[in-house]
Amino acid sequence: xxxxxxxxxxxxxxxxxxxxxxxxxxxxxxxxxxxxxxxxxxxxxxxxxxxxxxxxxxxxxxxxxxxxxxxxxxxxxxxxxxxxxxxxxxxxxxxxxxxxxxxxxxxxxxxxxxxxxxxxxxxxxxxxxxxxxxxxxxxxxxxxxxxxxxxxxxxxxxxxxxxxxxxxxxxxxxxxxxxxxxxxxxxxxxxxxxxxxxxxxxxxxxxxxxxxxxxxxxxxxxxxxxxxxxxxxxxxxxxxxxxxxxxxxxxxxxxxxxxxxxxxxxxxxxxxxxxxxxxxxxxxxxxxxxxxxxxxxxxxxxxxxxxxxxxxxxxxxxxxxxxxxxxxxxxxxxxxxxxxxxxxxxxxxxxxxxxxxxxxxxxxxxxxxxxxxxxxxxxxxxxxxxxxxxxxxxxxxxxxxxxxxxxxxxxxxxxxxxxxxxxxxxxxxxxxxxxxxxxxxxxxxxxxxxxxxxxxxxxxxxxxxxxxxxxxxxxxxxxxxxxxxxxxxxxxxxxxxxxxxxxxxxxxxxxxxxxxxxxxxxxxxxxxxxxxxxxxxxxxxxxxxxxxxxxxxxxxxxxxxxxxxxxxxxxxxxxxxxxxxxxxxxxxxxxxxxxxxxxxxxxxxxxxxxxxxxxxxxxxxxxxxxxxxx
Numbered sequence: 157x158x159x160x161x162x163x164x165x166x167x168x169x170x171x172x173x174x175x176x177x178x179x180x181x182x183x184x185x186x187x188x189x190x191x192x193x194x195x196x197x198x199x200x201x202x203x204x205x206x207x208x209x210x211x212x213x214x215x216x217x218x219x220x221x222x223x224x225x226x227x228x229x230x231x232x233x234x235x236x237x238x239x240x241x242x243x244x245x246x247x248x249x250x251x252x253x254x255x256x257x258x259x260x261x262x263x264x265x266x267x268x269x270x271x272x273x274x275x276x277x278x279x280x281x282x283x284x285x286x287x288x289x290x291x292x293x294x295x296x297x298x299x300x301x302x303x304x305x306x307x308x309x310x311x312x313x314x315x316x317x318x319x320x321x322x323x324x325x326x327x328x329x330x331x332x333x334x335x336x337x338x339x340x341x342x343x344x345x346x347x348x349x350x351x352x353x354x355x356x357x358x359x360x361x362x363x364x365x366x367x368x369x370x371x372x373x374x375x376x377x378x379x380x381x382x383x384x385x386x387x388x389x390x391x392x393x394x395x396x397x398x399x400x401x402x403x404x405x406x407x408x409x410x411x412x413x414x415x416x417x418x419x420x421x422x423x424x425x426x427x428x429x430x431x432x433x434x435x436x437x438x439x440x441x442x443x444x445x446x447x448x449x450x451x452x453x454x455x456x457x458x459x460x461x462x463x464x465x466x467x468x469x470x471x472x473x474x475x476x477x478x479x480x481x482x483x484x485x486x487x488x489x490x491x492x493x494x495x496x497x498x499x500x501x502x503x504x505x506x507x508x509x510x511x512x513x514x515x516x517x518x519x520x521x522x523x524x525x526x527x528x529x530x531x532x533x534x535x536x537x538x539x540x541x542x543x544x545x546x547x548x549x550x551x552x553x554x555x556x557x558x559x560x561x562x563x564x565x566x567x568x569x570x571x572x573x574x575x576x577x578x579x580x581x582x583x584x585x586x587x588x589x590x591x592x593x594x595x596x597x598x599x600x601x602x603x604x605x606x607x608x609x610x611x612x613x614x615x616x617x618x619x620x621x622x623x624x625x626x627x628x629x630x631x632x633x634x635x636x637x638x639x640x641x642x643x644x645x646x647x648x649x650x651x652x653x654x655x656x657x658x659x660x661x662x663x664x665x666x667x668x669x670x671x672x673x674x675x676x677x678x679x680x681x682x683x684x685x686x687x688x689x690x691x692x693x694x695x696x697x698x699x700x701x702x703x704x705x706x707x708x709x710x711x712x713x714x715x716x717x718x719x720x721x722x723x724x725x726x727x728x729x730x731x732x733x734x735x736x737x738x739x740x741x742x743x744x745x746x747x748x749x750x751x752x753x754x755x756x757x758x759x760x761x762x763x764x765x766x767x768x769x770x771x772x773x774x775x776x777x778x779x780x781x782x783x784x785x786x
Contacts, residue, residue: 194265205592275524300510316346355500418502438575590667612661652676693775706751
């Protein structure tokens with residue numbers, strides 16, 4: 157088989173020749189470009205509140221020890237490598253949830269740099285390597301990696317898959333058997349990051365066959381590592397079968413027909429066609445403008461033309477040497493990684509774009525390898541004395557084709573990113589960002605310990621979310637007694653106290669609104685003599701919204717010595733005055749009014765606070781009164 161050489165004079169001329177300071181300068185520029193582009197393209201992404209899987213992961217971290225976190229009892233998955241990284245990340249983040257997205261962006265930019273270096277090595281072209289990194293970062297497949305705390309798992313999975321391929325690539329190029337061992341280690345770590353990467357095991361035997369390895373140790377090591385992985389899985393979770401997505405079991409949902417359909421959908425995604433439904437793709441192919449569809453067609457024609465031209469040149473050169481025409485091993489190598497990753501994610505009930513991000517990375521490496529093959533052929537041909545009379549080809553045409561295709565891909569991905577708000581996870585994420593912004597973002601940690609009353613429950617907040625959401629903002633991880641209660645009407649709860657926040661769902665804009673002050677004023681409107689902290693003058697006039705029973709309860713406190721003749725008169729809606737005697741310093745009274753109506757209450761006391769330090773109105777302070785009307 158045809159294995160393109162990695163060493164030799166021609167490669168040193170391509171890769172070498174740059175003074176060391178210029179190399180470091182170029183690498184620094186590449187890092188700055190990739191990180192800058194990563195932050196720019198993801199500038200609209202943020203997390204200020206957790207929900208669903210992110211919130212559950214945080215709760216496990218906040219309420220369990222590290223052993224229970226890494227090896228949860230009764231779990232259907234064993235991802236202790238990812239869970240260890242998640243534990244470390246959460247220990248760094250703590251309750252600073254706004255750090256999650258910047259950390260995700262930095263990790264993805266670092267991954268793009270690794271891809272750039274790999275692509276550069278394959279293509280022997282820094283521009284091609286940079287284009288690979290930039291196109292990778294722009295891909296709308298990265299929505300989960302950037303927009304969710306669990307995106308760390310996807311980033312780690314792609315990194316270990318690329319690292320496995322890098323090590324096996326070095327092994328194929330004759331850089332030593334130790335790289336085969338490094339690849340096995342990467343594979344082991346990846347299988348306990350996400351179980352779908354078990355599907356990459358055949359690549360070890362592909363490399364051993366291609367290498368024609370005579371040493372028996374690698375042939376034994378690979379199946380031993382797989383047996384170790386499966387043994388650990390069986391011992392810890394009691395099964396070898398990977399769990400499906402959405403709470404399903406792979407053994408219950410897998411069919412060959414659905415797997416074939418999913419595989420075809422994945423192929424379409426990779427060539428720029430959003431083949432999935434709107435809630436999984438953001439913008440479906442049916443909703444894609446015709447002009448962009450034509451650009452997708454042009455992009456694929458450019459890539460296909462370049463690929464066919466390169467394959468034709470490779471085949472013709474092999475025939476010219478009389479050795480038969482064979483496809484280069486290096487291209488089959490990356491194609492195998494693509495197919496393995498696609499097969500692993502096609503066996504479940506649906507196709508999610510986040511699973512295709514690793515496939516997209518290997519597609520970029522495949523094209524980089526193809527360009528590298530073209531470049532090596534061009535160098536050999538230009539040095540061949542027998543072909544000096546023929547037209548000398550250059551790298552400019554394939555570079556132009558790839559640059560145009562990359563430009564179209566970037567334009568297309570930017571368009572697809574505008575549909576993020578329609579993806580299944582982002583509407584809920586936007587709601588809980590709004591909940592965090594409206595509460596903690598407005599009041600800070602003063603919100604901890606309060607009762608959060610939400611008018612409406614169209615968002616279907618779960619009991620777990622209501623119980624756990626505000627714990628994430630507490631350094632002590634307890635929430636300090638913060639509670640969440642949903643009501644249908646404003647009359648379903650009493651007066652707004654200092655320990656309450658009143659929110660309203662706004663489904664039209666997918667957010668929460670803070671209506672605490674308007675509701676406070678509506679429920680208790682003061683004409684004269686009553687103050688927000690509960691103090692009341694000798695005479696007071698207020699309007700109060702009653703609850704469903706119409707009962708108004710008054711908790712009264714007189715901070716002085718009682719003589720025994722203290723009382724106050726109370727009129728409801730200018731009716732007959734009722735007399736209430738203060739027999740104790742703290743007394744509770746109640747009065748009946750019409751339910752769910754505005755009741756006007758007029759107070760007149762026979763007492764006041766002696767030697768009070770202040771007087772707020774025309775009359776003197778008399779007592780503290782807290783109202784309840786439910």
